[in-house]
């Protein structure tokens with residue numbers, strides 16, 4: 001019997017972007033969107049256009065560029081948000097508008113300060129406003145996991161009558177348990193008279209580590225769209241992770257009545273791309289995309305896998321895109337080989353100027369590193385985009401760091417203020433990285449708090465590039481900065497400066513659920 005289709009709705013660029021410091025620029029969103037399209041994601045939620053002019057432009061740019069996936073924008077259930085969202089998505093080949101309003105007693109009373117009947121009226125009005133832009137309309141009763149079932153039935157019946165085509169049930173605070181969530185979906189589908197007119201979707205948060213389990217329980221009970229994110233990125237503990245949902249469904253076809261159209265070999269490249277752009281590293285033991293997900297440490301396991309892979313592996317590393325980290329280019333590769341490899345990786349630089357700048361970076365890297373892999377190219381392009389951050393204020397010109405046993409490490413840097421002068425700064429510190437950050441602070445005076453400093457190697461080997469993430473917070477605003485270099489201290493300085501530039505930039509978004 002033919003399997004039903006399970007729609008994969010990726011919200012990395014909307015809910016994922018609500019993770020502290022994960023705000024993405026237009027160029028970053030375009031790169032992620034192209035990768036999601038390559039992976040055959042059905043629906044891409046590209047952002048929340050009313051949150052800022054920048055996000056409006058990002059959603060519109062994604063809507064223009066992507067042809068094979070539906071492009072969705074999020075809007076609160078008010079006319080202004082819906083207009084803004086409608087304008088951003090209407091250029092898409094296949095647009096969708098997603099509107100939501102909270103339905104749990106606590107949200108209606110404390111956050112919205114609205115009576116339940118007012119909430120129903122507002123939701124119905126929202127669907128009517130949305131239908132001026134598209135007939136592909138998704139409605140979410142926010143905090144459905146803690147909403148009264150009778151009330152959910154009432155509001156959902158009305159929004160379906162008004163024209164909603166997908167009903168998404170969010171477990172906004174990650175409170176439900178799999179059996180309970182599965183039965184919620186079944187009950188709603190059974191009790192609502194016009195339930196068969198829509199696609200049922202779920203959106204689970206991971207506060208109790210149950211987002212994937214809850215999503216799968218919903219699929220068993222008839223949900224045919226799962227909202228998820230690459231690497232499980234998202235508000236607080238995150239969302240259901242796309243890779244886990246897709247691979248669970250695919251690996252257990254004996255249980256599920258449906259399958260996705262995802263090209264799973266694109267999963268690991270997508271995971272690396274999102275991790276690099278957001279500065280959220282992937283834990284080594286993370287299912288599917290963690291560095292150890294297919295590593296067999298114990299002798300017994302290694303022996304078993306060598307004799308017959310399926311003794312200890314339920315899916316292959318190749319099937320999710322591991323092991324295809326191709327040796328990309330070398331020192332002698334020319335500009336056109338560089339450009340065509342970038343195109344194969346889905347990277348199109350906006351101008352000849354930025355291609356030339358990226359090519360120069362590539363040549364510099366090839367002087368330091370014998371073999372250049374696709375991951376190196378991705379990092380190099382991220383660096384190029386980092387340089388294009390709106391309102392960039394500081395740029396690293398040069399760095400000298402000194403550390404010697406028994407001596408106090410120190411760093412001396414030259415940084416340029418864009419459109420202004422160069423500054424020399426220096427400091428000692430407990431190590432060369434500490435000295436570098438102190439020196440930068442002595443000239444930039446951000447007075448931000450350092451929340452996180454982490455280093456990951458992009459490829460293996462001692463000549464690998466280190467990718468540094470720096471998370472800074474100031475006045476309630478959190479930003480992540482990234483930098484990559486074969487020299488960890490230089491990568492650290494670049495990451496710190498990138499974070500400072502973001503602190504000073506307009507990459508600030510309104511959280512749709514914050515009001």
Ligand code: KIV
Nearest residue numbers: 100140142143170172
């Ligand atoms: O978690 C949530 O409720 C959401 C909605 C906007 C769908 O993200």
Ligand code: ZN
Nearest residue numbers: 015172203235
């Ligand atoms: Zn959410």
